[in-house]
Amino acid sequence: MKTLTKTMKAMIIKDFGDTNVFAESETLKPEPRSKEILIKVHATSANPVDCKIRKGMFGSVFKLPTILGFDVSGTIEAIGEKVTDFKVGDEVYYMPRINGAPGAYAEYHIVEESIVSKKPRHISHEEAASFPLACGTAWDALIDRANIKIGETVLIHAGAGGVGAYAIQLAKLCGAYIYTTCSSKNHDLVKKLGADKVIDYKKEDFVEEIMKDTNNKGVDVIFDTVGGEVLTKSIEVSKPFGRISSIVRVNANLEQAYLKNISLHFVFVQSNRKKLDIMANLIERGQLKPVIDSVLPLSQVIDAHKKLEAGGVRGKIVLRITS
Amino acid sequence: MKTLTKTMKAMIIKDFGDTNVFAESETLKPEPRSKEILIKVHATSANPVDCKIRKGMFGSVFKLPTILGFDVSGTIEAIGEKVTDFKVGDEVYYMPRINGAPGAYAEYHIVEESIVSKKPRHISHEEAASFPLACGTAWDALIDRANIKIGETVLIHAGAGGVGAYAIQLAKLCGAYIYTTCSSKNHDLVKKLGADKVIDYKKEDFVEEIMKDTNNKGVDVIFDTVGGEVLTKSIEVSKPFGRISSIVRVNANLEQAYLKNISLHFVFVQSNRKKLDIMANLIERGQLKPVIDSVLPLSQVIDAHKKLEAGGVRGKIVLRITS
Numbered sequence: 203m204k205t206l207t208k209t210m211k212a213m214i215i216k217d218f219g220d221t222n223v224f225a226e227s228e229t230l231k232p233e234p235r236s237k238e239i240l241i242k243v244h245a246t247s248a249n250p251v252d253c254k255i256r257k258g259m260f261g262s263v264f265k266l267p268t269i270l271g272f273d274v275s276g277t278i279e280a281i282g283e284k285v286t287d288f289k290v291g292d293e294v295y296y297m298p299r300i301n302g303a304p305g306a307y308a309e310y311h312i313v314e315e316s317i318v319s320k321k322p323r324h325i326s327h328e329e330a331a332s333f334p335l336a337c338g339t340a341w342d343a344l345i346d347r348a349n350i351k352i353g354e355t356v357l358i359h360a361g362a363g364g365v366g367a368y369a370i371q372l373a374k375l376c377g378a379y380i381y382t383t384c385s386s387k388n389h390d391l392v393k394k395l396g397a398d399k400v401i402d403y404k405k406e407d408f409v410e411e412i413m414k415d416t417n418n419k420g421v422d423v424i425f426d427t428v429g430g431e432v433l434t435k436s437i438e439v440s441k442p443f444g445r446i447s448s449i450v451r452v453n454a455n456l457e458q459a460y461l462k463n464i465s466l467h468f469v470f471v472q473s474n475r476k477k478l479d480i481m482a483n484l485i486e487r488g489q490l491k492p493v494i495d496s497v498l499p500l501s502q503v504i505d506a507h508k509k510l511e512a513g514g515v516r517g518k519i520v521l522r523i524t525s
Numbered sequence: 526m527k528t529l530t531k532t533m534k535a536m537i538i539k540d541f542g543d544t545n546v547f548a549e550s551e552t553l554k555p556e557p558r559s560k561e562i563l564i565k566v567h568a569t570s571a572n573p574v575d576c577k578i579r580k581g582m583f584g585s586v587f588k589l590p591t592i593l594g595f596d597v598s599g600t601i602e603a604i605g606e607k608v609t610d611f612k613v614g615d616e617v618y619y620m621p622r623i624n625g626a627p628g629a630y631a632e633y634h635i636v637e638e639s640i641v642s643k644k645p646r647h648i649s650h651e652e653a654a655s656f657p658l659a660c661g662t663a664w665d666a667l668i669d670r671a672n673i674k675i676g677e678t679v680l681i682h683a684g685a686g687g688v689g690a691y692a693i694q695l696a697k698l699c700g701a702y703i704y705t706t707c708s709s710k711n712h713d714l715v716k717k718l719g720a721d722k723v724i725d726y727k728k729e730d731f732v733e734e735i736m737k738d739t740n741n742k743g744v745d746v747i748f749d750t751v752g753g754e755v756l757t758k759s760i761e762v763s764k765p766f767g768r769i770s771s772i773v774r775v776n777a778n779l780e781q782a783y784l785k786n787i788s789l790h791f792v793f794v795q796s797n798r799k800k801l802d803i804m805a806n807l808i809e810r811g812q813l814k815p816v817i818d819s820v821l822p823l824s825q826v827i828d829a830h831k832k833l834e835a836g837g838v839r840g841k842i843v844l845r846i847t848s
Contacts, residue, residue, distance in 0.1 A: 359693070459791040460773070460775065462671075463791060465788060469783075469786060
């Protein structure tokens with residue numbers, strides 16, 4: 203077994219707060235035990251959940267100091283003595299559990315092998331790191347929970363966003379007809395990803411547009427990535443017995459959901475190897491494509507968070523780890 | 526074809542409001558057309574939805590004057606020319622659609638044959654009329670929507686109520702382990718119906734009791750017949766990925782539902798023959814038993830509504846139609 207260096211660089215937060223809480227620090231390099239794997243992280247990404255944790259919204263789960271970052275694409279550097287599915291040198295991708303353990307804004311990351319999957323071949327680590335959390339969220343919301351089926355109609359809110367851009371592709375692969383909202387500058391992008399009907403939420407009322415287009419029938423499935431008023435209004439465009447998956451804390455008026463027999467699935471993305479395995483197959487076959495807004499070095503994580511919080515991101519913001 | 530009398534007695538409401546809006550009146554006796562059936566109603570029942578409609582809460586659906594009553598057990602008096610599944614003299618039971626058409630607080634009722642089922646044999650019309658809406662609601666909530674499975678744990682709120690008493694029996698038949706809340710005077714009743722663990726909601730905190738009993742794991746399925754604070758607290762006793770079916774308009778705090786990946790099914794009962802057919806089989810085999818608080822003549826409908834609104838009813842309030 204080769205000697206491990208004892209420290210690593212990581213982007214640590216010591217306080218909850220604004221983007222200025224990040225500090226690039228030297229910290230103890232972890233060692234894998236039992237079924238754990240030590241990964242040399244090549245790329246991670248910035249997700250809205252990072253901003254929420256940074257602000258202290260998950261204060262009961264994450265204790266300070268901590269490391270954010272819930273996407274990984276990297277190479278296995280060392281394995282615990284009970285690891286059976288991987289070997290040193292394997293290239294892998296995964297979503298670290300959001301359970302209070304350190305994330306991957308760091309040179310190295312420790313993970314249990316059960317949630318790790320082989321990185322899709324023929325794409326870069328930057329591209330691979332754009333999938334696990336965002337595409338995994340869309341997967342949980344549309345496939346596992348809403349159980350979207352061929353021929354159904356789906357409304358995907360914010361289709362040009364990190365999660366939305368993968369949701370459109372997954373819904374298309376499932377044989378659905380896709381309505382999506384985005385600003386007009388992203389019209390071409392979402393069309394290319396597979397959206398059938400694009401609604402400019404800044405200029406058009408999505409309820410009016412969809413009811414007109416569906417002869418007042420509404421849609422089968424709604425993927426809410428926005429919450430509040432958008433969720434309240436989404437109930438109006440749901441068919442009776444429609445399914446709504448929401449990935450945001452609810453602060454909506456659900457009065458009308460009752461007469462319509464709506465099922466509302468609250469979705470908080472789960473780490474799961476099987477899902478990543480299938481996604482890797484789709485990626486390798488060219489059926490699922492990375493959608494990347496920008497790639498920044500980890501040292502520019504503050505810019506990444508500012509950009510995310512400003513809104514209007516086109517796909518994912520990837521963070522490159524350079525040693 | 527025998528000559529039909531042209532009028533019938535019915536309990537009509539001409540205004541929305543308190544229980545004093547009922548007036549026993551002579552009204553036109555309807556005639557069945559096409560696939561419709563004319564039923565001589567022997568028994569109907571009082572359901573919470575009657576009180577809501579009476580108060581005007583469904584004012585956009587029900588226009589005045591109207592007739593309430595969404596359970597029927599009776600005998601076919603006449604059939605439309607396209608009716609194929611029934612003949613005059615058949616004894617049937619069903620739930621009239623809650624769509625603005627007249628209900629069954631009347632001597633006769635018109636219904637489309639597609640939602641009618643043969644009345645279970647060996648039980649009275651009073652007993653049969655206690656099932657369609659209440660047991661149908663429990664069916665939709667637990668079987669169709671929450672998809673309850675053998676070995677799962679279920680919390681049924683208000684297990685001694687009209688819907689709750691049938692929900693316990695259905696959950697038991699599905700092989701679930703049942704927690705229920707009721708007042709201590711109904712403890713024996715819900716135990717007899719199949720409840721495994723009874724919580725007196727007046728003296729005990731159901732969250733505390735269930736978390737203690739499940740080693741802090743919580744339950745798989747929750748049937749909420751109460752709403753508000755009860756639904757908010759129910760989220761605390763749900764397992765991750767738990768399913769909650771609610772039959773009341775939501776006015777709850779759903780913040781915690783998101784991190785737990787809860788599915789919330791809003792349930793508004795549907796008229797459906799297939800469900801009634803299966804229920805009739807269960808009733809005839811003695812696996813599903815009527816739970817009746819009281820049988821009143823239709824002339825005492827005011828007392829029935831007052832009793833329902835006062836709460837604490839044990840099972841169903843049936844209304845007998847006497848000509």
